[in-house]
Amino acid sequence: MHAQNGVQPYAHRCRVYYEDTDAGGIVYYVNYLKFMERARTERLRDLGFAQSALVGEGLLFVVHSAEARYHAPARLDDELLVSAQVIELNRASLRFRQQVRRVVDDVLLCEGQFLVACVRADNLKPRAIPESLRTAFAEQADAGPAKAGE
Template structure:
């Protein structure tokens, strides 16, 4: 399922801490993946679905594949806006497009795509995304990117 609209994507705001950086005060590349993971988790939470509750219902979302491109560095104390847009909603997976931008100047620092699989917590086998969650993703105007 694909959709198009002009709504703004979900944004999660975070700050770069000392622990996120290397000795030069630059964000270590893998930490952008952590920032994006947090944005996806907060997106679920904003729709009323906590990861801890889903796990109790024998459901996990796991990263199947990730692609990231780095354009410019984030630095210690930068405030970041991390987007989480659903590009595709399938029976047992979601494809997110995400960007990390510096809040002060909206500079694009990193962007990527992530295929997220829905699996059973007890066996890690694929399972269908529950209908209530599918409806929340399908009807929320902020989830599908404009122009894709």
């Protein structure tokens, strides 16, 4: 799970609980989206930005679009490693590439890309990502060149 520029992408560890599975003990497909959401949230927290504080500043991050591909099932009690790598940083949005891997054997279970928009909390209209957050992502060197004007 190395980024193309050699920097290890951020990864969040989690475990599969009974509530995450179907009757056969296999993770229900939509729960991978929850695991990836948690990894994005923890990525922000790791950079020093709690979502609760951002809401207090009048901004939200909302998923604009999601794409997921499923490769192999996770099962009850599996420990997972969920990456959250910013691959595109625009004026009012971030694009994340994410993978869910089983820790014990590093098997790729699910992967996807998510376009996350920064919006005003009061009217849900797009707004610029705060400069402090843009700088934090740039300093982590896991974003490609930012696209101007987007």
